[in-house]
Amino acid sequence: MIKLIKKFLLIPIVVLVISCDQPLNNKASSGEQVVVKVFSSLTCPHCADLHDKIFKDLERDFINNGLVKFEHESFPLDMAALNAEKILRCGGSSKLNTKLLSELYEKQNKWAVGSDISIINESIKKIGSNFDLTNAQMDKCLLDKKLEDKILNERVLAQKNYKISSTPTVYVNEKNMKAKKTIKPLRKLLKTFCNEI
Numbered sequence: 001m002i003k004l005i006k007k008f009l010l011i012p013i014v015v016l017v018i019s020c021d022q023p024l025n026n027k028a029s030s031g032e033q034v035v036v037k038v039f040s041s042l043t044c045p046h047c048a049d050l051h052d053k054i055f056k057d058l059e060r061d062f063i064n065n066g067l068v069k070f071e072h073e074s075f076p077l078d079m080a081a082l083n084a085e086k087i088l089r090c091g092g093s094s095k096l097n098t099k100l101l102s103e104l105y106e107k108q109n110k111w112a113v114g115s116d117i118s119i120i121n122e123s124i125k126k127i128g129s130n131f132d133l134t135n136a137q138m139d140k141c142l143l144d145k146k147l148e149d150k151i152l153n154e155r156v157l158a159q160k161n162y163k164i165s166s167t168p169t170v171y172v173n174e175k176n177m178k179a180k181k182t183i184k185p186l187r188k189l190l191k192t193f194c195n196e197i
Helices: 002-007 045-063 079-088 096-106 117-129 133-141 145-162 183-191
Strands: 014-018 034-039 068-071 171-172
Touching: 034 045, 034 145, 045 096, 045 183, 079 096, 079 133, 079 145, 096 117, 117 133, 133 183
Parallel strands: none
Antiparallel strands: 014 034, 014 068, 034 171
């Protein structure tokens, strides 16, 4: 199955978990979390646009205030996205990863071009080096078969569980937010879960 996935790399995952530390005004007061999942690929231009429009606002208004915990998981569209995800996971620190994630999306039109994966890998590594990743670390991550299988298995599970047909796709508490790929509908939904947001 993994070999088949490697040949047809199709889609992606970004998971955003939002927990409210303030009093809640609905059923979430029982300790439930608001979970926002954005299924995307590091080489998908629409995904980069969505990340730029949503993540920065969520980071400013929710994550930095301690109301949101952001987690990224990938479902790569192609080999370049898979390798970028490997570099993204080299960092270890979630703060480093979200900054590197934003940088990969911001510079996507520079590194995710062409068909020579060696040149693409070098471009990704150049971005990673700005986040204190060494060439040796990144080379090790790029060759890590366990990491590759883990990423591809996550993709298989996401496809099985969510039936993703295009990227990016946004889910809030397991509900598909069809075509609502801006911060406004997310903010409105979050207001129903957290007071003073």
